[in-house]
Amino acid sequence: MAEAIVSAVLEQLTSIIKEQIQQEARLVAGVSKEVKKLTNNLQVIQAVLVDAEQRQVKEMAVRLWLDQLKHTSYDMEDVLDEWNTAILKLHIEGFEDTDVPKKVCFPFHSVCFSFKQVGLRRDIAVKIEEINENMTDIVKTTDTFNFNVIKSVEKPELVQSTSLIDESEICGRVEDRGALVSKLLSEGCVDNDLHIISIVGMGGIGKTTLAQVAYNDDEVMKNFNKRIWVCVSDPFDEYRIAKAIIEGLEGNASNLVEFNSLMLKIHESIKGKKFLLVLDDVWTEDYNKWEPFYHCLKHGFHGSKILITTRKETVACMMKSIDIINIKTMSEEESWVLFKRLAFFRRSPNECEPLEDIGRKITSKCKGLPLAAKTMGSFLHFKRTREEWQYILDSEIWKLEEFEKGLLPPFLLSYNDLPSPIRRCFSFCAIFPNDYIIEKDVLIKLWMAQGYLGFGKDKELEIIGHDYFNNLATRSFFQEFVKDLDENIIQCKMHDIVHDFAQFLNRNECFNVEIHGNEESLINYFDQEKVRHLMLTVSKEASLPISICSIKRLRSLVISCGDFSYSLPNDILSKLLFGELTCLRALCFDFPISPMSEIPKEIGKLIHLRYLKLKGCTGLEQLPETLCGLYNLQNLDLSHCINLRELPQEVGKLINLRQLLNERTDSLRYMPIGFERISCLRTLSEFTVSGGGNSKACNLDCLKDLNHLEGKLTVRGLSNLTNGSETKRIEGLTNKKKLFTLMLKFDKTTEWETISKNDEVVLEALQPPPNLETLSIWYFRGITVSPNWMMSLTKLRVLSLWNFKHCKHLPPLGKLPSLESLYLTIMLSLKRLGNEFWGIEAMSHLHQLFSSQN
Structure with a gap:
């Protein structure tokens, strides 16, 4: 895993230097020299890391050397992230500094800095110099190990979800x-x-x-x-x-x-x-x-x-x-049947025959253990040539006896074959308890927060995360998949032995702890200097141990409470989590429901934070403005915060935000002005439309600049749009080519019983995305549904019209060429669906019609 960390540091260092050059903002004297020296040190180490990681299982000295390298690299990542955040702040806020108004200009470039900014850069320079000294010492010791230079696996093989093999049938027994x-x-x-x-x-x-x-x-x-x-x-x-x-x-x-x-x-x-x-x-x-x-x-x-x-x-x-x-071990023939079912999946007999003799020898090394045979079969599924199979058969790793008997070699061979970023993703899973139900999307967000999926706001990190997950799934590192209606995996588990293997790899970095009382001995569970990722499962009567604040280098903290309501006191949040754990990149309050009513302003200290999960915090009415200073934030989950009334006014500063999950934030009154600046946004659950008189709110057209939006979007409050200039043509949704599901809600108000011509005008003004596959419209108060755009939705498969109490006329929906399902609910004024509605000649494709007047 050290290889992945070093690679990530080098990638981040290169990115920052490039950003510095583009902004023509040089560092203070001497830092360029230190940066160059650090880069050279990392490149020297990187060349031998593949050999070092393979030898660490047998050689304790190499293992200790890698531990030292890992923790120094972690510190370097924190410093580089601090540096990058300083650059982001300059980019977002300019060079204004209200605390220190006086600025100083340096003759060697055209940019002025405040004294505070120069002090920050000097502080970063000192930290880089200190870490460089440690890195130089590590480089000096490499010669004592006589490491070989081995090329690492550069890129993962792209794995299609159809390659996931159904393992529901067991062999033998x-x-x-x-x-x-x-x-x-x-x-x-x-x-x-x-x-x-x-x-x-x-x-x-x-x-x-x-x-x-x-x-x-x-x-x-x-x-x-x-x-x-x-x-x-x-x-x-x-x-x-x-x-x-x-x-x-x-x-x-x-x-x-x-x-x-x-x-x-x-x-x-x-x-x-x-x-x-x-x-x-x-x-x-x-x-x-x-x-x-x-x-x-x-x-x-x-x-x-x-x-x-x-x-x-x-x-x-x-x-x-x-x-x-x-239970005894499987016979060689039973092991072979299991192995070849996975290794030869979708291969022709001509491909399989030259590999069979080597495959049987590899199977015999699995010692009759189904999990070992399954792991090796899944691993060799990706190896096509006889030479690759022979290399695995001849590996020295088969001689290892640590861990569960017979299981370490298959796991290590499969693990070492992974690209270093995916190795890092797998070993992170040691944070979860045994038999834990892993939410795939949450896991990908946690990986993203740690930088395992790469850097850069223009990269499709979510797609990379799905590819990494599928790669691990096809190699049998995950199991017991739960899928949605479209056969996409949404949940999984890890076999307890695979989980043990992940913990074996991590050694003091990932922990999960159950808290049943006021357990202040938490720090005795682990070396507080080394632990980076922690999951706490708290019982209903338990309080969060104050000792957690001593784990200063913690990067991930997941606090789970099972199936009951749980809250953290405000002083614990402000002094403990936000005041001390300032290296956090992921903070997840994994509560089904929590009465937590306030997020303290001290959250602004978590400058490294990428993922903040506040789902189910029903007591929250607002968020502090300091949250907008978390310029690195990528994922913010506010789902089911049903009493949240407003977002911070300067939320537009979160320019790296990729996902804002705000489903069921029913009390949210508007989206703040400047929301359009979040141009990286991929996922937005709900957009709330405010009335024209709100000077703090942006209108629906602000979505025009959010060109990366994809998946599903709900637009609420359409009744707040009034007949006039703002309803002539609303183009905020028009160019969202990756938006496939849209829900439009005309709010159910006290005036809902009244017919509204305005709703017809608003519906006509909307310009939905061209690739829509599912469209739902709620609480429409008009008499006629006939927007010009509706019949242009040639890819629409599902249409739901819900609670149209006054509607008497519908367009010829039967002519929509792709429509498969039509839901008409509470259409009390609709008396008849004639031939003009069905488009008789085109209605054969309509598979389902659901109509309800209740």
Whole structure:
């Protein structure tokens, strides 16, 4: 991973120098020399990093050298980011400085600087010099290791989503599957003891997969009234496990707090029910933790079963298992079937035949472990030549014995073959807990915030992120995909062994911690000088530990609270998070709902911040103006902040903002003047139109300059537009070629019952994008829907007209050539749809018509 960091520093350094030259704003004397020296040092180190990263697993000295390099590079990234932010500030605000009005001009160039700006640049120069000294020391020690110069993988192979292989079928295990299903369908114990079945085997051998197949067997599903799946993992969190069982039984999590109350709820919920409970990945050998569950779960209906997966037979015995299934490694033939299904996916027999003998030898090195065979098969799917396969077979990495037996070599071979930026993306995933449901879009935003996807506001970083994700998915680093209706992945998980491998790679950089009380010993979990990414999962009664403020170099902080409401006190936010953790690039309050009512002005100190997630903060009514000084901010998530009344007035200064997620900000009254300056914006959930009398608001035409907008957009408040100059022709939406879904809302007001000719004028004035595929219009108060532009939407597939109480006439929508679905809801005044509406000769393509008057 050090290779990726060094490459990123060099890219950032080159970008800043180029920016300096373009602005003709030189550094103070001596810094150019230091910058050149730093660049040379980084290039010398970069040449040997591939060899160093391959040797670090075996050689402790190399590992320590890389750690030193990584942390020095992180410090360098912070300094360069500070420098870049200073340049951005000059660009956005000019050279005005209200605090220090006096300026000084240097004779060697034409630009004037305030004393404060010169002081900042001198401060940056000193920091670069100090870090350069450390980097020089690191360079001096490279000779002692005799590193080889090896060319790294430069660019990732582009992976199409169709290459994701369906791995729902497992290979082999026929006897194990039959035996397990038979035990689950049996009548169970004669007495009142729980019938507990345990699947025991080493990591990566297929315990969870076998349990999943049995859990989803048709006969098994018919046999039980309730089926519950709980990932237990380590540590054994009684409170979380109890809530998960209740959620599985009742359909939603309980609001109960006391553990005894949770046990009583489970006891009540299973009465008279025949249930199957799967406890996946159990580690604890402490019977005191299991005993309350054992006594509580005994009261289910006769024939109920508990299925456990564990790596230790002592756990199975402690939990009083009646049946223990010891999973053995797969036979070579079973491993080969699994391997070749992935490695030879969509290859012709002529391509496969020359590789079969080497493939069988590689499969034998996987030692019968399904996860190893799957990882190698996915990895070699990208290798086309016999020479490449032979190189993998002959690799020294197969001799490694660390980590889970037999699993480290396949993981390392696949990992080392990745381009360095994707390696960095994968290892970052160690921040999540085991069995965590990873939101794909959130993960890409976190990668982007750290600079893993590159730099530059004109780059399509989101597309790069999707390519990186698909690359990792096709190599089996992710699994258990959840897809949307268009077959796009929206969620995934990591196998627990793959997660362990990510943590193995990170060594003291990524952590996830569960907080149950006021745990001020948090800093004892890790080396506070080295940790960079942290996820805290807080329980309902827990408070955020003050000790977190000592982790000064923290770059990512995700605070999650499960499924309940949670808030942070204002003094914690201002003094702790925003006052001390000033290196943060990503700050996510991952709460389903939070009454948090204020974001302190101290947030302006987080100058490195790229991703701020405030989703669900229902108490927020406004944001501080200091937020507009976060010039590096790329993603701002304000979704479901339902009481947010206004955005900061100078939000236009956020010129690097790419995504503003403000869905369900129903109280937002307007978009501030200057909003059009955010020309990088790719995603905007909602645009609120204000009335003409608001001097602080921009109008809908300000969207003209936001040419990168894509995906979906909702425009609210169209009723606020009045008949006049502002409704002659509204061109803000016209040229948005990547905008495919549009929702237009004429607000439901107290005057909604009244017919409005103005709504007809406004609708006519709108000029929607030409490539629209889905269009929804709400609360229209006109009598006739006949804008000239509607029949020009030749790519429109879905049209929804909702709550048109006064509408009597519709255009000939049947003539729209691509229309597949038409939704007409609450059209109380519409009496008839005649031939002129259907366009009889063209209506055969219309697949669905949904009409409702309710």
